[in-house]
């Protein structure tokens with residue numbers, strides 16, 4: 001692991017009277033899987049949306065490889081090298097797996113042959129090679145989730161933002177997804193992942209950061225962070241922490 005790929009410095013977002021994210025700073029290192037945790041409403045999705053160009057931060061900078069992308073449009077952020085998966089996967093239902101995986105390729109090239117070869121490689125990477133010609137609406141929910149990951153990979157990101165990749169998955173599927181995300185990192189892609197399933201975060205993350213009421217309250221090794229009194233207080237309340245001590 002070497003150097004910062006993403007540097008988030010002092011970003012904030014307010015919706016009317018609600019301060020959803022407050023002067024948030026953190027970094028993602030080259031080759032790192034960073035877990036982003038926090039109770040419901042803590043500001044995780046808002047932070048993701050600012051990095052991905054869906055929300056313009058009210059203040060602060062977001063640098064990818066040293067270039068400020070804060071306030072850029074989603075397609076500019078994508079071209080800069082950030083891919084994103086969504087909690088609800090929405091592939092083009094009438095397109096096949098390979099066709100879905102070709103769409104992202106056109107953001108970088110217009111060479112159809114090359115784009116198809118890259119899409120087929122990603123289908124194999126996902127274990128969907130035998131379903132390359134299957135229309136997306138005929139896939140199982142879990143295969144659609146894998147396709148969602150593949151669609152993000154097809155834009156050739158340096159950093160992948162992943163949102164709740166195992167929601168609704170069986171334990172076996174969750175384990176398969178953990179292995180896939182590790183393989184994504186082995187391809188040289190860094191990962192920032194929001195996930196409520198603690199087992200997945202613990203299995204995947206090199207480091208974890210925690211948000212509460214829009215502010216960063218912890219940054220460290222997974223096992224240290226999940227036992228920190230401040231984090232337990234955010235999730236379970238003051239009384240729980242007092243009862244344990």
Ligand SMILES: Nc1ncnc2c1ncn2[C@@H]1O[C@H](COP(=O)(O)OP(=O)(O)OP(=O)(O)O)[C@@H](O)[C@H]1O
Nearest residue numbers: 015018019020038039040041042043044045046047
């Ligand atoms: N577009 C919006 N307009 C108004 N308020 C919003 C908007 N988006 C988010 N919020 C509010 O901002 C706060 C942070 O929401 P956000 O979705 O970022 O939290 P989260 O940590 O992702 O939560 P969850 O784990 O439940 O998805 C919440 O109080 C939410 O209601």
